[in-house]
Amino acid sequence: MQFIDQAEIQVEAGNGGDGIVAFRREKYVPAGGPAGGNGGRGGSVILEAVENLQTLLDFRYNHRFKAEDGGRGGPSNRTGAAGSDRIIQVPCGTTVYDIETEEQIGDLVSPGQTIVIAQGGKGGLGNQHFLSNRNRAPEYALPGLPGEQRQLRLELKLLAEVGIIGLPNAGKSTLISAISAARPKVADYPFTTLVPNLGVVRKPSGDGTVFADIPGLIAGAASGAGLGHDFLRHIERTRVLLHLIDATQEDPIAAYQTIQQELQAYGRGLSSRPQIVALNKVDAVSPESYEAIATQLKRLSKSPVFTISAVARVGLEPLLQEIWQTLDMLVVTS
Structure with a gap:
């Protein structure tokens, strides 16, 4: 379709x-x-x-x-x-x-x-x-x-509680296929995801939470570059943003900053939306390398940074627990 x-x-x-x-x-x-x-x-x-x-x-x-x-x-x-x-x-x-x-x-x-x-x-x-x-x-x-x-x-504008964002090839589609029944196209080249994908992830209580995998953003997305501008509207309704960063890329810190700048440029409250940062593909780099990257990301984001491998399904449970806790806190404060 x-x-x-x-x-x-x-x-x-x-x-x-x-x-x-x-x-x-x-x-x-x-x-x-x-x-x-x-x-x-x-x-x-x-x-x-x-x-x-x-x-x-x-x-x-x-x-x-x-x-x-x-x-x-x-x-x-x-x-x-x-x-x-x-x-x-x-x-x-x-x-x-x-x-x-x-x-x-x-x-x-x-x-x-x-x-x-x-x-x-x-x-x-x-x-x-x-x-x-x-x-x-x-x-x-x-x-x-x-x-x-x-x-x-x-x-x-898709109705999802959690929006997965990041640069192309950050592993967003792999992650949503690992934690839900969604089966988006996954490949090792940029812009594999051309349309948003939805997946329902079950909480321990049995309730379902809708996650949205948004096509990769690039520098200038808020001004129309790449695919990001057309699909940024789909995270306007989300309550939490899951920012996925590829640990194997040349400069993960610059990748984090690029996405933050695009959210700020797009406006509509996206930059102030609660974010959870996850460093993906840690199975492909040394522990010393990804731990150093995670430390820098913690300083920038001022929040915990989770180290995961979506393809190997490593570190997903602690990440999901953080998402559930964040959503529950938003319900209490709303």
């Missing part, structure tokens, strides 16, 4: 039905009076979050949506039929923006959550509404009002 996390759509609510001019024509009623019914309201366009969608792929091929118009009023004071609403299903985690104003209209997070993004037009009044002592036989009615039209941008 192709992963699409941005889409633009055009929505148009239904127009209200016209009111009509009509008069009563009944036997034994010599002065019937006005009896034109009102038009029905136009249908609205509604977004609904559902669990069975994980991408905005459907909107690449279908990007125009219109609700049904309201029906015309009828004689004998009959109101026209209301237009049917148009319900558009989107994945949980979809944020909606008005393209013209850049205003955020809504954020659909929970299954079943809905938002009206285009309101249907009101039906016009029939001539029955204009009866008065001065005008006993009004011969005019009002047309229905047009429905709202909007150009919208949909952005999907």
Whole structure:
């Protein structure tokens, strides 16, 4: 399945039905009076979050949506039929923006959550509404009002509690495959991960926690370099960031600093998000080497640094325990 996390759509609510001019024509009623019914309201366009969608792929091929118009009023004071609403299903985690104003209209997070993004037009009044002592036989009615039209941008932001970040080839995909049932593509070249991957990791209590493996960031990612800019939005909802660093690369300290600079440049509170640092691939370097790197990282990050090997599954349990404790503390303080 192709992963699409941005889409633009055009929505148009239904127009209200016209009111009509009509008069009563009944036997034994010599002065019937006005009896034109009102038009029905136009249908609205509604977004609904559902669990069975994980991408905005459907909107690449279908990007125009219109609700049904309201029906015309009828004689004998009959109101026209209301237009049917148009319900558009989107994945949980979809944020909606008005393209013209850049205003955020809504954020659909929970299954079943809905938002009206285009309101249907009101039906016009029939001539029955204009009866008065001065005008006993009004011969005019009002047309229905047009429905709202909007150009919208949909952005999907993954719903995960823990975001795994780092430079390309830091071992993020290997780690998520080691601690969950996720099976992302793993290879020994940069940018193996081109889309975010989700994995559910079980706590000792049995509850599941969603981890997101974000494509590798590089210097300038917040300005659009590499793949990072497009996917940084997926860690906006995370509560904890797991910063993975490759112990075998030439300068692990510079790698740590690069990611921190990109988080700062991107903004939206990412640089202040709780972080846990893990030095990966320690099975491929000497203990003296990775211990020296870990000591420097502790000074920079001012937090414990875990030494692990995702491929050999070494040191993963203490790392996960730290993640669970951090998440529990955030629940208590929130």
